[in-house]
């Protein structure tokens with residue numbers, strides 16, 4: 467096995483199976499691995515946790531004071547026509563995810579008030595209804611493309627409704643979310659930047675309209691909670707609330723789709739698990755913890771180094787990036803015995819850090835867990851004899867940042 471330093475994460479084979487790279491990190495006990503085009507990569511559980519908490523040195527301030535504008539990750543200056551498109555949208559500033567304490571602490575307290583476990587419990591019946599409505603659409607067909615007929619739609623409808631969007635916004639919502647996510651994670655050419663800019667402006671204008679309506683006439687949705695949220699005596703301004711809404715839309719869509727899809731693939735590969743979970747539904751939660759550890763939906767996220775420093779002997783320059791490997795931390799043999807085995811009832815699976823760690827730990831983790839649990843329970847209730855289509859090998863989305871399937875086709879019988 468090559469040294470950890472010698473893996474090329476842009477190689478499609480490494481993206482399809484990053485686990486050899488992670489094994490090399492743990493075998494070499496590498497504190498930081500230099501990854502071309504990315505920067506320093508931190509992959510051991512103890513290092514990832516420590517750095518995620520050192521917010522003054524490893525910052526989430528990815529954007530300058532112009533706020534979180536999704537321009538692609540190449541760092542190229544924006545073309546004039548792309549700037550013109552962005553200028554047509556409402557003003558935004560850095561908020562929540564793209565801030566550090568103390569601003570982050572204030573925003574986070576406000577957002578925590580909306581994402582309570584009581585709120586999650588209150589929408590569980592609706593999540594279950596959405597799951598069954600989606601299954602109704604394909605149940606009689608004996609074959610499904612699970613990602614786009616189920617795993618994409620369930621979280622998309624849940625978040626769109628939770629935010630308080632109108633039914634007619636659902637399709638736009640998905641397009642906005644995909645385009646803006648690409649603008650945050652991918653290298654974009656000029657044409658793609660225009661597409662992303664248009665989606666960003668469209669989404670923010672629509673969110674602004676709803677935010678203004680909810681300020682006058684609150685409903686029981688997340689946008690109303692943000693409209694009512696106050697810092698001292700002052701309401702959260704639109705320019706702060708809009709990026710928080712945006713982050714919620716982005717953070718809650720593809721992530722949860724990946725968790726549901728990755729869980730389904732493991733069930734398709736292990737029919738015994740299907741029987742065990744069906745017999746004892748309380749096993750679904752530990753099963754999903756193990757999926758989060760084993761096939762983590764968000765493999766890594768980066769931080770910006772705020773001053774020259776070093777981790778171990780590895781020097782880090784101010785302004786460079788450090789990647790935090792949530793996925794490789796889940797494969798750390800110092801924490802998990804036989805880390806490359808999927809073990810259904812692993813006693814410490816819940817110690818994974820797939821939802822992040824430290825002040826930015828996922829605010830939607832309760833919702834994500836509920837969605838995945840309900841999504842899988844509904845499938846187990848409604849379908850049986852689930853089998854991957856002959857000779858078909860589902861492919862992962864070609865990126866090292868997230869882990870999920872492009873599509874997942876299987877046949878089944880209705881129960």
Ligand code: HEM
Pocket residue numbers: 526562563564574625713714715717718719721722725763764767792820821822823825826827828829830831833834
């Ligand atoms: C399986 C599904 C999910 C996974 C794997 C996931 C993963 C993560 C991770 C790793 C972070 C940490 C970011 C960082 O440290 O920079 C995070 C933050 C966040 N997540 Fe999630 N997430 C999921 C679902 C959701 C859902 C359903 C929502 C909301 C509807 C959500 C909203 C957020 C927000 C707003 C943040 C930023 C929190 C902050 O900066 O304080 N996530 N998530």
